[in-house]
Amino acid sequence: MDKLIPPTVCVLLTYHHGAAHLAQQLQSLKAQTFPIDTLLIGDDSSLGDLSLTAVLADINLAPMTVQVLSAPRLGATANFMFLAAHAPAARYYAFCDQDDIWLPEKLARAVSWLGTISADRPALYGSATRYITEGGAFLGVSAPMPRAPEFANALVQCMAGGNTMVFNAAALALLKRISATPAQTAQVSHDWLLYALVSGCGGALHYDANPTVYYRQHGDNLRGENRSVAARAQRTAGLFNGVFRARLRAQVAALQWAADLLSPESQIQLSLFVQALNNPSPWRRLHALRASGARRQSAMELVALTLALLIGRL
DSSP: OGGGSOOOEEEEEEESSOHHHHHHHHHHHHTOSSOOSEEEEEEOSTTOOHHHHHHHHHSOOTTSEEEEEEOOSSOHHHHHHHHHHHOOOOSEEEEEOTTOEEOTTHHHHHHHHHTTSOTTSOEEEEEEEEEEOTTOOEEEEOOOOOSOOOHHHHTTOOSSOGGGOEEEHHHHHHHHHHHTSGGGGSSOOHHHHHHHHHHHTTOEEEEEEEEEEEEEOOTTOSSOOSSSHHHHHHHHHHHHSSHHHHHHHHHHHHHHHTGGGSOHHHHHHHHHHHHHHHOSSHHHHHHHHHHHTOOOSSHHHHHHHHHHHHTTOO
16 A cells, blocks of 8 residues: 555755855755655754855755745754654655765665555664765765664664654654653754664664765864874764763663663563663663663774773663
8 A cells, every 4th residue: 555655755955054065965865866745944044044045045955845844943953853843744754964065876775675665654864974074085884783773772862863864754753752742852862762762663774884974074063083093082072071971871761761762672671771870770780781682883992982881870
């Protein structure tokens, strides 16, 4: 029956004073070999951004339908959650940052896989990323993901950048459940949360090692590349200085609130992981962590995570 549903795509794009790079991103959306039906833009600018109107006026995106909504001005994650809550009906959805460039086959690759999954089963696609300078020079490719995506990994790590993610309506429905709750105002990451929800309910997951997005490195990026020595050092430092702890605790709180969406097995894993975070005994925390199965993709990062847990930094 789901084969009869038109494979429409809705792109959710967050915007915050980003006119300098937006035109290139919009051109890359227009150049997709699989067409976009709806572009939903959340304008997070302080008083509305006239430059956004100007950029949209300069580029003919027809036959794409473009709709601009006034976002809550609470940051990128809140903007994405807002767009998820207000997204129109479609078969597939994609997160989109204002300053990236999509490779022409991005949506085609994602939809090719998503089309093999029943429409009533949540499904999430993500891919590797190519990093470029502000001027477009190639910097490298995101770190590999050697192990298959699963809920055990989603407890402590996102499987791919949100700017690469494409997902079906059943996956969006999970995120909508969260967007209407107090978890929306917490410091959760929309992409990490979606990965946890889809994997935790037994949904389908696919990581594409072929990059589909150019991620532009510049001074206003919220997060940068993830493969250099400096980037890895920054992530490791975040495990001990409280940065990762805040994000992790917000993520866990959201998952606890939405535990009824998870499978019985995932609920047990989540419960054990919460014990690992909260037990006063370091060794019981370690035992609960191992019992939960929580793991990161990199062996070294798993060691660092375990040490941070033992000394009470998580």
